[in-house]
Amino acid sequence: MVGHARGGISTRRPSGPAMIAGLDAATIIAALVAVALSGLAKGGFAGVGMLATPVLAMVMSPVQAASILLPILALQDLVSITSYRRAVAWPVVWKLVPGAALGILTGYLFAASLPQAFMALALGVISVVFGTRGFVRSSRDTGPGKAGSRVGGIIFGFISGLTSMIAHAGAPPFQMYVLPQKLSKDLFIGTTIIFFAMMNYTKIIPYIVLGQLDLSTLWASALLAPWAVASGLAGLWIVRRVNPKTFEKVIFGLLVAVGLKLIVDGLIGMALF
Template sequence: MHDLLTDPWFYAAAIPAVMLVGLAKGGLGGAMALMGVPLMSLVMSPVQAAAILLPILVLMDAVSLWTWRGERDTVTLKLMMPGAMAGLALGWLTAAMVSASMVRLIVGIVAIAFFARWIWQKIASGERAAPHNVVKAAVWSLITGFTSFVAHAGGPPYQVYALPLKQPPALYVGTSVIFFAVLNTVKLVPYFMLGQFDPATLAASAVLAPVAPVAILAGAWIVRRMRPALFYPFMYILALVVGLKLTWDGIFQLWG
């Protein structure tokens, strides 16, 4: 790790990665956050990248909770939290069997299908908001917890359920902030038990941590000034772009 911290390529990849994740935590969408681990994986293993990012994610969550305080939909949280916890447990149990490349491919396909579904709904039924659904919430929250544990990639599965609710942007962001803050805090325990947090990894996290608050506050500033008519298309397009990137990376790494 000492060589990593003195390698300029580490900072060239890791600083933009933390900036993108921070902008997402500030409200610009979980899809943007998906770029964190893949970008850092250009200069290190995906497992190491995920371990370095997790303490930074927890720090970001603290800033985001303060930034979006008072904005939450308790129904979404009650419906999705149990399944997400089960997904985290599943990710922990299968950590040795599931590669980051497999998760990238799965999440990428989900994100692309999500974008295609949005386009179809706009053509077929306009912009009607979807109601809450217990079964859909359970399924997508389980997938969210699993992909969040393995690669910090829970954004698109969460969005598949939450975005069609058509909540006001601040309510949507505030709810997602609480949801992922709980997930990331819980993940600290199994990551520690799996031996992911050695002193060198934590040192790398500490070096990158100052970038986080600046990026979060910038993201929040943008979202608070973005009209819903722009916010939701922007989020869906981000999901498509990241989905294509993750699908390509997953296919190339598995079969390239």
């Protein structure tokens, strides 16, 4: 999770190039799994990417994990945009962007003091309820979608920007706003890719200001770049072969799974608070 601390790197494990380049097998495995998860997310399985930061944080500090993953996410965004640049619901994006920008700014200004455990717990509960409801309804609801309101876009965009700034965890609020609109599979994927690409590139500036994108972190990200591209392409290949109705159920299922993970994280964090 993002914080104002300049160091933030666990002293138990090597950092920078050594951390990825061969001195720590556990870190290498965690990094490869985390990047693969973010690749699947960029391919269209929005939500599963939220697991990337927690996986990498098992072997290093959450600050270092989030910092290493940001350049990876930005690179994978470029790979995904080339495939879905023409399939974007721009009205949806523009309703979300103002709130997202405000959320990123709030995350930057209050990164060290935000009650992250409480946020994780609340977001997790909402995600599980919404995902379960959507999964059940998707099997029998064939009616048209309903356009999201501008106010709703600002609210969900804000939550998405805030949680994305803290731990690259902005998918659930985005899905809560967009899924009821019942976009086609390609439009949903393209809109997801563009929206999060805009957020990830915006987040680079506050990450640099907070001192989290130093040369050591960037070098570790660069070493993972080939795997990041391959994972992103694999995600695109897989999602194109999934039935749209099945895809919708998978997204709702991922929302529930990620929500449960957030609930656990929140409860653990509150217990240690």
